[in-house]
Amino acid sequence: MDVAIIGIGLHRFGRSPDMSGMQQGASAVRAALADAGLAWKDMQFAYGGSQDGGNADALVNELGLTGLQFTNIWNGCATGGSSLHAAYTAIKSGEYDMGVVVGFDKHPRGAFNPQPKEWGLDEWYGETGLMLTTQFFALKTQRYMYDHGITEDALIRVSQKAFHNGSITPTAWRQQALSYEEIANSAMVSDPLRKYMFCSPAEGGAALIICNANKAHQYCSNPLFIKAAAVRTRYYGSFEVFSPSQAMTVADAPTVTASKAAFELAGIGPEDVDVIQLQDTDSGTEIMHMAENGFCEHGEQEKLLREGATQIDGRMPVNTDGGCLANGEPVGASGLRQVYEVCVQLRGEGGARQVANNPKVGYTHVYGAPGISGVNIITK
Amino acid sequence: MTSQVPLHEGLFTWPATKPQLLGSRCSQCAEAAFPAQPDCRSCGSRDTAVVELGDHGTLWTWTIQTFLPKHPYLSGETADTFRPYGVGYVEMPGGVRVEARLKPNSPDQLKIGMPMQLDIIPFCTDENGDQKMTFAFSAVAAV
Numbered sequence: 001m002d003v004a005i006i007g008i009g010l011h012r013f014g015r016s017p018d019m020s021g022m023q024q025g026a027s028a029v030r031a032a033l034a035d036a037g038l039a040w041k042d043m044q045f046a047y048g049g050s051q052d053g054g055n056a057d058a059l060v061n062e063l064g065l066t067g068l069q070f071t072n073i074w075n076g077c078a079t080g081g082s083s084l085h086a087a088y089t090a091i092k093s094g095e096y097d098m099g100v101v102v103g104f105d106k107h108p109r110g111a112f113n114p115q116p117k118e119w120g121l122d123e124w125y126g127e128t129g130l131m132l133t134t135q136f137f138a139l140k141t142q143r144y145m146y147d148h149g150i151t152e153d154a155l156i157r158v159s160q161k162a163f164h165n166g167s168i169t170p171t172a173w174r175q176q177a178l179s180y181e182e183i184a185n186s187a188m189v190s191d192p193l194r195k196y197m198f199c200s201p202a203e204g205g206a207a208l209i210i211c212n213a214n215k216a217h218q219y220c221s222n223p224l225f226i227k228a229a230a231v232r233t234r235y236y237g238s239f240e241v242f243s244p245s246q247a248m249t250v251a252d253a254p255t256v257t258a259s260k261a262a263f264e265l266a267g268i269g270p271e272d273v274d275v276i277q278l279q280d281t282d283s284g285t286e287i288m289h290m291a292e293n294g295f296c297e298h299g300e301q302e303k304l305l306r307e308g309a310t311q312i313d314g315r316m317p318v319n320t321d322g323g324c325l326a327n328g329e330p331v332g333a334s335g336l337r338q339v340y341e342v343c344v345q346l347r348g349e350g351g352a353r354q355v356a357n358n359p360k361v362g363y364t365h366v367y368g369a370p371g372i373s374g375v376n377i378i379t380k
Numbered sequence: 381m382t383s384q385v386p387l388h389e390g391l392f393t394w395p396a397t398k399p400q401l402l403g404s405r406c407s408q409c410a411e412a413a414f415p416a417q418p419d420c421r422s423c424g425s426r427d428t429a430v431v432e433l434g435d436h437g438t439l440w441t442w443t444i445q446t447f448l449p450k451h452p453y454l455s456g457e458t459a460d461t462f463r464p465y466g467v468g469y470v471e472m473p474g475g476v477r478v479e480a481r482l483k484p485n486s487p488d489q490l491k492i493g494m495p496m497q498l499d500i501i502p503f504c505t506d507e508n509g510d511q512k513m514t515f516a517f518s519a520v521a522a523v
Contacts, residue, residue: 113450122415124388127454128503128514129445130479135467138443139479146441146492190443191487236411236422245403245414246469246477247422 003091004216004223005378007036007209008343011104013327014173016203021053021330025104026062028205028333032100036209036219043209045069045099047086049079050332053105068099077279079103080206080335081231081366081374087210088229097212105330107201119242119370133281133369134198136241138190141284143239145192148299150287152184152192157305158283159183159196159325165312166326168352173202174326197283202328206336208343224346224362227377228265232258234371242370254373255292255365262375263294270294273377274359275345276316277338279367280323290318293365293375317355320345335366335374342378387454387503387512391415393432394513399500400432401515403474412476433474435498436520440477442468442490454512456504470496470517481516495520 009031011024019027025048033040040063048056049072057070075082080103087101111134116126125131144150160180166172178196186195216223234240237251263269270293278293280286287305291298295316304310310318321327321341324334342362345355362378386394393400404416407429411422416430448462457463466482468490483499484490496517503514 110450111447113452115452122388123452124391124514126452127387128481129449129453129455129465130467130481132445132449135443135445139441139467139469142443143441143492187446188444189446192443244479245412246479247411248471248475248477 001092001094002213003088003226004211004213005208005226005343006211006216006220006223007032007038008340009033009035009207010171010337010340011205012171013202013204013330013333013337021050021104021106021203022059022062024106024203024205025050025053025056025059025102025207028104028207029059029063029100029102032207032209038209038219040064041066043068043098043100044096045087045090046102047071047073047083047099048102049073049075049083050103050105051079052107053332056102059102075368075372076370077281077329077331077334077368078231078366078372078374079332079368080338081376084208084336084339084376085229085231085374088226091210091212097215098209100207100209101336102205102207103333103336104205105332106203107330110201112201114242114369121242121244125244130244131242133241134190134193137282137285138193140239140288141282142192144284144288150299150302154287154302154305155192155197155283156180156183158280158286161311162280162319162322162325163196165320165353166322169321169326172322172326173328174322193282193284199281199324199329202330204328204330204333204337206333206340208336208339222347224343225379227379228262229376230258230261230265231372231374232261238371240371253292254371255289255367258373258375259293259365262377266377268361268377273316273361273363275320275342275355275362276318277323277342277364278318279365280319280325281329281367283325285367286318286323289365289367293363312353312355320350320353320355335364338364338366339376339378346378346380382509382511384502384511384513387514392500392515394500398435399498400435401472401478401498402430403433403476404428405431412474414476414478431474433472433476433478437470437472437478437496437517439490439492439494439496440469440471441492442466442482444485444487454504466490468517481514483516483518489519
């Protein structure tokens with residue numbers, strides 16, 4: 001049983017001071033329903049998640065008490081990927097024909113402040129200032145640069161691309177392109193990562209209507225197809241966030257295993273992908289995720305970025321809407337924003353940011369604490 | 381009179397002439413963990429024992445925390461009094477990389493591969509006026 005995407009909806013990321021996180025989720029669902037030409041009462045099931053916006057199933061109070069199955073998903077920054085995976089399997093199993101996947105969030109300003117107990121850790125780890133996601137991404141990037149000869153030039157180029165793409169994406173939060181120098185001279189936050197190399201916790205919502213592919217054309221003239229959805233947790237030895245200690249030998253990250261599983265399911269390879277969305281919590285992670293997802297060798301990123309390979313007009317466009325760097329990160333919604341953008345590109349509706357030559361295969365990747373990754377491959 | 385107490389029991393031997401970090405080692409697969417835990421992350425066995433991981437190591441990666449962390453950070457500092465601190469993973473002789481605060485807090489003082497020495501340092505003062513002690517690593521002074 002193939003699975004189709006027949007509707008996509010976004011509540012613009014950034015700040016919506018007059019709306020709760022839940023209302024932003026409902027706004028995204030309404031947009032996705034309108035896009036599909038369907039009504040909430042047509043939905044047989046829903047999967048959704050949010051970190052700070054409340055329980056996703058309470059959305060029924062906004063959208064209508066129709067009795068549908070609504071399951072809440074929570075998997076850190078990989079929540080969107082996990083929700084879509086759950087919905088994909090619900091349709092693949094044959095149990096349902098049509099449902100909705102939704103993610104939304106509304107975070108306070110400033111860095112996240114995770115609580116150790118929620119991650120199976122003792123309080124001292126947070127109390128002594130070791131449990132910051134910004135630190136982890138800096139520590140991993142620092143070691144990666146040392147191991148693979150990546151320089152600050154590559155970090156700057158990732159950010160420059162992100163903010164440029166944001167400036168031509170009407171739904172992006174950050175609409176202002178930044179120069180190489182502005183990024184290079186921005187404040188150092190966590191060595192080697194500077195202010196304009198980090199995404200910010202934000203607000204927003206994203207939703208998809210998915211459907212049994214055999215019935216998709218009844219509702220939609222341009223369905224897209226989920227060829228693979230894979231979610232993986234870490235193996236012993238992979239270098240992950242919220243780890244008071246690490247094994248001496250570094251194992252493959254969950255991104256590597258999720259990516260391999262997804263390519264195997266889809267029966268294609270990285271060279272077949274036309275448009276790519278990678279978790280770019282910061283510019284260092286986009287660089288590492290390029291290789292972990294199989295799009296290049298470790299260390300090759302420096303050259304690829306210098307050549308512009310990951311720009312919209314490059315041979316492997318990455319984060320065409322500006323990614324997390326330009327859209328911010330509402331944790332529950334972020335993974336579905338990636339899928340939304342890939343769908344926009346495959347439909348050819350990207351406007352100024354449209355990837356040329358009629359892209360046919362899209363790829364999305366989320367990464368979250370404490371070492372979980374979700375990958376989707378979507379085709380025309 | 382103020383006294384000094386560990387912020388958390390079981391992380392290091394202290395007071396001691398040469399304090400050691402404490403972790404656990406699995407008797408099935410020999411992998412080590414910090415802090416000590418009753419089950420093994422590598423093989424899933426529940427056959428682990430508390431061991432000393434050592435008092436020195438090599439810096440595997442590092443960063444600098446430049447802004448005051450939010451709750452549950454307990455240093456008692458304010459945004460005005462906050463002093464940046466180093467954070468790194470240190471490879472211990474006990475066979476595990478341990479995340480720790482680093483006393484050096486500027487990029488020119490830190491280099492991957494440099495030798496590091498364990499220090500038990502006062503971290504904050506509790507409501508009774510007692511100093512809470514935690515572990516950190518310093519650069520080994522050049523000979």
